[in-house]
Amino acid sequence: MAEDTAATPGWVEERLDEILALHSIGDAGARCRAGYLACLAGCRGAMDAEEAHDRCRAAFIVCLREGGLAGPPLEALAAELEALEAEISERT
Numbered sequence: 001m002a003e004d005t006a007a008t009p010g011w012v013e014e015r016l017d018e019i020l021a022l023h024s025i026g027d028a029g030a031r032c033r034a035g036y037l038a039c040l041a042g043c044r045g046a047m048d049a050e051e052a053h054d055r056c057r058a059a060f061i062v063c064l065r066e067g068g069l070a071g072p073p074l075e076a077l078a079a080e081l082e083a084l085e086a087e088i089s090e091r092t
Helices: 010-021 028-042 049-066 072-091
Strands: none
Touching: 010 028, 010 072, 028 049, 028 072, 049 072
């Protein structure tokens, strides 16, 4: 019997990869990416999905910052992640 684990729709991971390909996030990005996707998956069915998405994005940004990404590239990435989260809210 398989365990039920929260997951994001496949298109979310694909879209995130498209966004990350536009930015140089370095090797730490893979760990940060996995955490972000897991966090987004946990938001499904949340009472306030937007607030939950905000927490996921903030944690992802902190993770990337700790990996050395900063300044305008990080700000541009944050804006794209916010747009992805809005799309998730619209499509789910």
